[in-house]
Amino acid sequence: MEQNIEFLAAEEHQVRQVMENMPGEEELIDLSELFRVFGDSSRIKILYALMDHNMCVTDIAQMLQMNQSAVSHQLRILKDAKLVKYKREGKTIFYSLDDDHVKMILNLGMEHISENK
Amino acid sequence: MEQNIEFLAAEEHQVRQVMENMPGEEELIDLSELFRVFGDSSRIKILYALMDHNMCVTDIAQMLQMNQSAVSHQLRILKDAKLVKYKREGKTIFYSLDDDHVKMILNLGMEHISENK
DNA sequence: TGTACATATGTAATTATATTCATATGTTCA
DNA sequence: TGAACATATGAATATAATTACATATGTACA
Numbered sequence: 001m002e003q004n005i006e007f008l009a010a011e012e013h014q015v016r017q018v019m020e021n022m023p024g025e026e027e028l029i030d031l032s033e034l035f036r037v038f039g040d041s042s043r044i045k046i047l048y049a050l051m052d053h054n055m056c057v058t059d060i061a062q063m064l065q066m067n068q069s070a071v072s073h074q075l076r077i078l079k080d081a082k083l084v085k086y087k088r089e090g091k092t093i094f095y096s097l098d099d100d101h102v103k104m105i106l107n108l109g110m111e112h113i114s115e116n117k
Numbered sequence: 118m119e120q121n122i123e124f125l126a127a128e129e130h131q132v133r134q135v136m137e138n139m140p141g142e143e144e145l146i147d148l149s150e151l152f153r154v155f156g157d158s159s160r161i162k163i164l165y166a167l168m169d170h171n172m173c174v175t176d177i178a179q180m181l182q183m184n185q186s187a188v189s190h191q192l193r194i195l196k197d198a199k200l201v202k203y204k205r206e207g208k209t210i211f212y213s214l215d216d217d218h219v220k221m222i223l224n225l226g227m228e229h230i231s232e233n234k
Numbered sequence: 235t236g237t238a239c240a241t242a243t244g245t246a247a248t249t250a251t252a253t254t255c256a257t258a259t260g261t262t263c264a
Numbered sequence: 265t266g267a268a269c270a271t272a273t274g275a276a277t278a279t280a281a282t283t284a285c286a287t288a289t290g291t292a293c294a
Contacts, residue, residue, distance in 0.1 A: 021165075021168070021169055022162070022165045022166065023165065023227070027227070027230070028158055028161050028162055028165065029158045030230045030234075031155075031158075031161055031223070031226050031227060031230060032155065032156055032157055032158040032160070032161045033156070034226050034229060034230055035152050035153075035155035035156040035161075035226060036152075036153070036155075036156030036157070036251095037156075038148075038149065038152035038153075038155075038156070039149055039150070039152040039153030039154075039155070039156040040149055040153070040251085040252075041145055041146045041148075041149040042252075042253090043149070044145050044148055044149045044152075045139070045145055048138075048139045048140065048145065049139065051138070052138055056270075056271090057270070057271055057272090058269090058270065058271085066253090067253070067254065067255090068270085068271075068272095069253080069254065069255075069256095069271090069272080069273085070252075070253055070254075071271095072271060072272055072273080073252075073253080073272085073273085074252085075271095075272095076272080076273090082229070082233040088260095088261090090261065090262065090270095091260080091261050091262060091268095091269060091270050091271085092261095092269095092270065092271090093270075093271065099229075099232075101225055101228060101229040101232075104225055105222065105225050105226065105229070106148070108218055108221055108222050108225065109148050109151050109152060109222065110140070110144070110148060111218060112151060112199070112216075112218040112222070113144070113147045113148060113151055115216075115218075116199040117147075153281095157281085157282075159282080159283090173240075173241090174240070174241055174242090175239090175240065175241085183283095184283070184284060184285090185240085185241075185242095186241095186242085186243085186283080186284065186285075186286090187282075187283055187284075188241095189241060189242055189243080190242085190243085190282080190283080191282085192241095192242095193242080193243090205290095205291090207240090207291065207292065208238095208239060208240050208241085208290080208291050208292065209239095209240065209241090209291095210240075210241065
């Protein structure tokens with residue numbers, strides 16, 4: 001924006017400082033990928049469904065009025081992101097939230113939207 | 118899954134309970150839209166850049182090696198989601214993080230990925 | 235008032251994503 | 265082992281989203 005040499009030098013310095021405090025490229029990409037997983041209403045619904053009760057794929061699908069295949073696809077994404085875990089009991093596989101981060105992140109998000117509506 | 122009448126009745130009841138604890142459809146969609154905003158590495162980078170210093174569009178673009186137009190488009194999305202705010206000073210518009218939720222959400226996300234790598 | 239700088243916006247194109255359908259895999263039990 | 269149930273996977277389609285380019289809007293100052 002400014003064109004004199006001193007300012008440009010100062011600006012470059014500031015930029016370098018910011019870059020140093022910033023996490024590495026890979027970490028930033030991982031972070032955005034984590035949030036992208038939260039960024040779909042079907043997956044959000046699944047997470048809320050699992051918040052109180054462990055549930056199996058079929059019940060989730062029935063409850064959310066979703067296709068079984070769609071639920072399964074989304075659960076895989078949630079599983080890969082370590083947002084849900086599962087435990088097999090016979091034919092049925094019960095899914096549950098993986099750890100407390102999930103609830104905390106959802107709650108913070110909820111706070112944000114409540115305060116901004 | 119199970120076929121006897123009693124179980125189906127119990128299942129329906131459980132499902133209804135979960136539905137009651139679940140936020141409304143609109144709220145869930147708003148929440149997923151909030152997280153979708155976090156779900157892009159360009160926007161994440163912009164947010165981290167703004168974490169320490171208020172910055173103008175041009176500087177952000179230079180620092181992140183991004184097109185000015187791309188930065189501007191992303192800032193609009195961040196602005197609409199109330200993740201950043203801005204203050205005009207002459208020709209320049211300085212952007213900053215809107216509130217503490219932003220940092221807190223980013224930090225929780227970072228915690229999650231650090232514990233799962 | 236016109237020129238230069240800063241930012242925003244419209245559009246087009248490329249790429250990513252969710253969903254459905256069909257089918258495969260895995261598990262139990264008679 | 266085969267029938268029935270539960271879940272996962274592959275492929276195709278439809279929709280969304282990011283980016284770049286061109287251009288418009290807004291502001292300051294000579």
